[in-house]
Amino acid sequence: MVQDLPPVGGYGPVQYRRNLPPRGFRPSHYLFAMGALCAYGFWEAGKGIKEQRELAREKVWSRIHLIPMLQAEVDRDTVRRQLAADAREKELMKDVPGWKNGSVYNSDRYVRPNYVVTPSQDNMKRTR
Known part of the structure; x- marks a missing residue:
């Protein structure tokens, strides 16, 4: 009786892992x-913050430059009253x-003079 033996040099390695191709990029590419x-x-946010700051500065200076004109209007209204x-x-x-x-x-x-504008009685009746 002849016994069945392994081939000379042994059997090849047993493939026990799945051989799937990698999907997507390497993690270092995603990180980069x-x-x-x-x-x-962050660069765009910084540019937006600078623009908002510039607009706020422009708004403040426009109000500063409008103060004399607005004060003149208040003075004219006070004289008229x-x-x-x-x-x-x-x-x-x-x-x-x-x-x-x-x-x-x-x-x-x-x-x-200090003026206080109060609603008339007619307006008070309409709002109730």
Whole structure:
């Protein structure tokens, strides 16, 4: 009886792992791509922040340059209101003897009037 023996030099290696081709890029390529993408994003964000800062600076300076014009408009409105108030006072107090039109304060200094705009009673009834 002849026994069955392995071939001379032994059997070939047994393939126990799957032999699949690698899918996608190497991890180092993904890491480099993400680093480049983040760097570009930070670069663009920095440019946007600089632009927002410049726009804010421009807005502040435009407001600073508009202050004299706006103050002149407020002064014109104050003078107009003061003249209208003086005219109303003259009309109301024309029958009072000895009434002197002008300031109610005991001073010759100019006192800036403070106006408070209140809604009329008609408007109050409409809102309820």
